[in-house]
Amino acid sequence: MNYTEEQLRAALAEHITPGSPDVQQIVRQGQRMKRRRRARLTLGSLAAAATALLGVQGVWVSTAQVAQRPPTTAPVPAAPSLPPEDTRAVPPAPLIASQSSATVPDRKTVKFRPLSFFTSYTIVCADPDAWVVIRSWGGSGTVSRCGRRGVSGSERKESVPSGWLQHTQQIEVWVLPADAPILEPRRGAGSDPYATCAVARKDAGWCDGKYWKVALIRQPGVLEKLVEETRSRPGAWAAAVYDRADATIPDPLPTVTRTVTVNPSG
Incomplete structure (x- = not known):
């Protein structure tokens, strides 16, 4: 609400001593009152905006927290029962x-x-x-x-x-x-199973990216290497x-x- 100069004069007249009024002082005091009112309105608007922002932020944080939760793990099928x-x-x-x-x-x-x-x-x-x-x-x-x-x-x-x-x-x-990556025996490989490999490492029982079945038992460390990988x-x-x-x-x-x-x- 805005005040006219006449309203300000009437309000201030009640609080001043008789005599010639100081018009400039009255105007300055009225201006100060207007500034204080505008400041209160501005602070109120900022508070409302902050409340709304915090509400939105609270929803966002909750969503982020849900997103960070680990996905539900599907149940692992149990091994068949051992015969008694x-x-x-x-x-x-x-x-x-x-x-x-x-x-x-x-x-x-x-x-x-x-x-x-x-x-x-x-x-x-x-x-x-x-x-x-x-x-x-x-x-x-x-x-x-x-x-x-x-x-x-x-x-x-x-x-x-x-x-x-x-x-x-x-x-x-x-x-x-x-x-x-376990390699089945190949037909027609003859006495050397590595003869048909494009890339072979006999010391590791390895052929074309896989490990020979027999090497898992015959060669020490091959099975452990496969498990590690x-x-x-x-x-x-x-x-x-x-x-x-x-x-x-x-x-x-x-x-x-x-x-x-x-x-x-x-």
Whole structure:
């Protein structure tokens, strides 16, 4: 609201002593009143703008905080349940030791005390195409896809090391993702599997960007190098050992999964 000079004179006349009024003083005082009012209006507008800005900023911060939250992780499929016993043994052999993992690549060592010369094992995976590398108690090993029914194997009296029943034994199991760079044997390669490689490193078991299956078992450090280069990800799997004092295994043992086996002698 604006005030006229007459209104200002009337308002000020109530507070001054009788006599000739100082018109210049009245005008200056009126101008000061106008400036103070404009200043109050300006501060009020700034406060309202700041409140609105803070409200918008608060929404933006909340949105940023939501954006920074990690995305919801899809549930990881659980590995199939381990069989409670090995029905291939006569009589069926119960589970005596097991290990499990929720990631690939990963390694687990299953330690156990043998009860017979026919100890068996089974590895099951959530992804049937996952790679399974087994370093068994006899020093030999296998490399294969896990398969829907898992990877299984057993020993014979003739294949176990001496002192088999007197000492704690172990089986080392590695499981790698399905897309791990592992090279299948090539047909027609002859005695030298590297003959068909465009780029090869025999010392690393490496051919054209992948690692030979047999090199994972035959050449020390190759499997570890492959695992080091493979990105870790969710992938459930489990390994179990079965045995009983009176167990026997039928011969021939039913084939469960096709594997590539390498003996210690190569």
